[in-house]
Amino acid sequence: xxxxxxxxxxxxxxxxxxxxxxxxxxxxxxxxxxxxxxxxxxxxxxxxxxxxxxxxxxxxxxxxxxxxxxxxxxxxxxxxxxxxxxxxxxxxxxxxxxxxxxxxxxxxxxxxxxxxxxxxxxxxxxxxxxxxxxxxxxxxxxxxxxxxxxxxxxxxxxxxxxxxxxxxxxxxxxxxxxxxxxxxxxxxxxxxxxxxxxxxxxxxxxxxxxxxxxxxxxxxxxxxxxxxxxxxxxxxxxxxxxxxxxxxxxxxxxxxxxxxxxxxxxxxxxxxxxxxxxxxxxxxxxxxxxxxxxxxxxxxxxxxxxxxxxxxxxxxxxxxxxxxxxxxxxx
Amino acid sequence: xxxxxxxxxxxxxxxxxxxxxxxxxxxxxxxxxxxxxxxxxxxxxxxxxxxxxxxxxxxxxxxxxxxxxxxxxxxxxxxxxxxxxxxxxxxxxxxxxxxxxxxxxxxxxxxxxxxxxxxxxxxxxxxxxxxxxxxxxxxxxxxxxxxxxxxxxxxxxxxxxxxxxxxxxxxxxxxxxxxxxxxxxxxxxxxxxxxxxxxxxxxxxxxxxxxxxxxxxxxxxxxxxxxxxxxxxxxxxxxxxxxxxxxxxxx
Numbered sequence: 001x002x003x004x005x006x007x008x009x010x011x012x013x014x015x016x017x018x019x020x021x022x023x024x025x026x027x028x029x030x031x032x033x034x035x036x037x038x039x040x041x042x043x044x045x046x047x048x049x050x051x052x053x054x055x056x057x058x059x060x061x062x063x064x065x066x067x068x069x070x071x072x073x074x075x076x077x078x079x080x081x082x083x084x085x086x087x088x089x090x091x092x093x094x095x096x097x098x099x100x101x102x103x104x105x106x107x108x109x110x111x112x113x114x115x116x117x118x119x120x121x122x123x124x125x126x127x128x129x130x131x132x133x134x135x136x137x138x139x140x141x142x143x144x145x146x147x148x149x150x151x152x153x154x155x156x157x158x159x160x161x162x163x164x165x166x167x168x169x170x171x172x173x174x175x176x177x178x179x180x181x182x183x184x185x186x187x188x189x190x191x192x193x194x195x196x197x198x199x200x201x202x203x204x205x206x207x208x209x210x211x212x213x214x215x216x217x218x219x220x221x222x223x224x225x226x227x228x229x230x231x232x233x234x235x236x237x238x239x240x241x242x243x244x245x246x247x248x249x250x251x252x253x254x255x256x257x258x259x260x261x262x263x264x265x266x267x268x269x270x271x272x273x274x275x276x277x278x279x280x281x282x283x284x285x286x287x288x289x290x291x292x293x294x295x296x297x298x299x300x301x302x303x304x305x306x307x308x309x310x311x312x313x314x315x316x317x318x319x320x321x322x323x324x325x326x327x328x329x330x331x
Numbered sequence: 332x333x334x335x336x337x338x339x340x341x342x343x344x345x346x347x348x349x350x351x352x353x354x355x356x357x358x359x360x361x362x363x364x365x366x367x368x369x370x371x372x373x374x375x376x377x378x379x380x381x382x383x384x385x386x387x388x389x390x391x392x393x394x395x396x397x398x399x400x401x402x403x404x405x406x407x408x409x410x411x412x413x414x415x416x417x418x419x420x421x422x423x424x425x426x427x428x429x430x431x432x433x434x435x436x437x438x439x440x441x442x443x444x445x446x447x448x449x450x451x452x453x454x455x456x457x458x459x460x461x462x463x464x465x466x467x468x469x470x471x472x473x474x475x476x477x478x479x480x481x482x483x484x485x486x487x488x489x490x491x492x493x494x495x496x497x498x499x500x501x502x503x504x505x506x507x508x509x510x511x512x513x514x515x516x517x518x519x520x521x522x523x524x525x526x527x528x529x530x531x532x533x534x535x536x537x538x539x540x541x542x543x544x545x546x547x548x549x550x551x552x553x554x555x556x557x558x559x560x561x562x563x564x565x566x567x568x569x570x571x572x573x574x575x576x577x578x579x580x581x582x
């Protein structure tokens with residue numbers, strides 16, 4: 001591996017570790033760093049401190065890492081597959097698909113008179129988000145096979161998003177106050193609503209998505225040259241496409257289910273990784289984007305704690321300049 | 332190397348080529364010529380397995396195309412098309428290395444031998460000094476050469492190129508075609524390319540395959556010139572084909 005890449009990987013890894021501890025050490029309740037450390041190690045401190053550090057801050061920091069990694073890698077997968085720098089889970093309507101699934105679940109279940117326990121709800125929300133995002137992905141993929149013009153695909157993605165919002169509004173209109181409130185809060189995006197037990201669903205789903213993503217690194221490199229070339233170089237394009245879609249659904253769908261639609265990370269972070277590593281090879285770009293994603297989300301979480309703002313506003317404010325830069329540079 | 336047996340090609344009701352039988356040998360450079368829309372690309376795509384044919388058989392190295400797996404195909408035919416690959420940060424070496432993917436492991440790890448083949452392929456097309464240059468910073472001619480180097484790295488006995496000379500200026504067209512001729516003659520490959528450059532085809536190719544819808548004439552280049560097929564197909568009220576100079580001229 002090139003020396004420059006090795007240095008970058010080390011720097012990014014150190015940044016992830018530092019931001020992780022900084023994130024765990026920061027919060028609305030002031031806890032001395034020594035106590036935070038002892039609470040993490042499990043030695044005897046005040047049980048409330050242990051609860052705050054372990055059940056709230058640690059979980060939130062882990063969710064931030066999982067979210068950053070998952071969204072960034074899924075954005076990278078989409079950008080390579082669609083051969084478009086502006087592709088991403090949000091732009092293509094995949095997050096909207098997840099929103100629709102969640103809306104139907106949160107708003108629709110009370111209408112049908114269903115109520116479940118917390119874990120059941122978590123599984124239900126995740127399942128609904130997976131189905132919703134997978135549906136949109138399949139439709140986009142089917143259309144992109146017929147229509148090669150990527151502008152059309154992006155416009156369709158936007159139309160899907162708008163259509164989905166309209167449907168969601170209909171559901172909102174029909175819902176009771178309580179369900180409506182929990183859905184609106186979900187749409188604002190939050191890393192803090194995930195409980196320690198839900199982590200047991202979030203982390204394995206994201207890890208599975210990452211394992212599949214690693215398995216398609218070689219196909220992704222071949223797809224850089226387009227489908228025709230990839231096929232004549234021995235790639236089973238259909239099979240690879242399905243795996244890429246499965247990985248994207250698991251990554252973007254899961255994260256959207258638990259944290260709400262977090263915008264711009266999936267779109268912007270792969271470009272940060274490309275600019276840093278100056279590589280197109282996914283063997284470098286994928287771990288690079290994953291680390292950058294973790295850094296970005298931990299950083300955004302820190303800022304959102306310090307300013308007490310929703311995470312979505314921070315990711316948007318950070319992501320938009322990057323997207324503008326990509327668009328202008330491509331002109 | 333390539334044998335077409337009673338191949339019929341078309342889209343639905345519209346038949347482009349009917350019942351074609353032809354053979355393309357190792358060590359020979361063949362130009363596939365024909366008017367626009369007569370099925371040059373479609374025939375190319377059918378031979379590479381990218382497109383469908385309605386009936387007949389494509390035989391590659393004695394085996395039917397339909398029996399070959401994608402992996403076997405990638406070690407039999409390399410294909411170069413007109414798509415312009417302009418990926419930022421993707422170096423020439425990366426692109427040519429992708430040509431080794433039929434031989435590398437699941438993550439595409441390059442062995443020292445693979446690296447050697449990549450550098451040799453780049454030097455065969457005269458691009459070894461461009462190895463670390465990014466694909467988005469090169470001219471059309473340079474990109475085309477890199478894509479051919481990639482096809483060479485695939486180490487296939489057959490190379491197909493769909494209009495490799497489009498986007499290139501006159502000297503580059505000749506240079507590219509003499510490169511293809513040397514690949515056929517020195518490396519013993521079976522090289523088939525489609526083109527609109529009749530004069531280049533006549534002066535540099537061993538054989539010419541001419542699409543005369545819905546049939547295909549396949550003759551040695553000099554015989555093709557005097558066969559009368561070209562005059563008939565490439566003449567109009569405005570232009571005529573001059574067999575002496577081997578080019579199409581305005582009346």
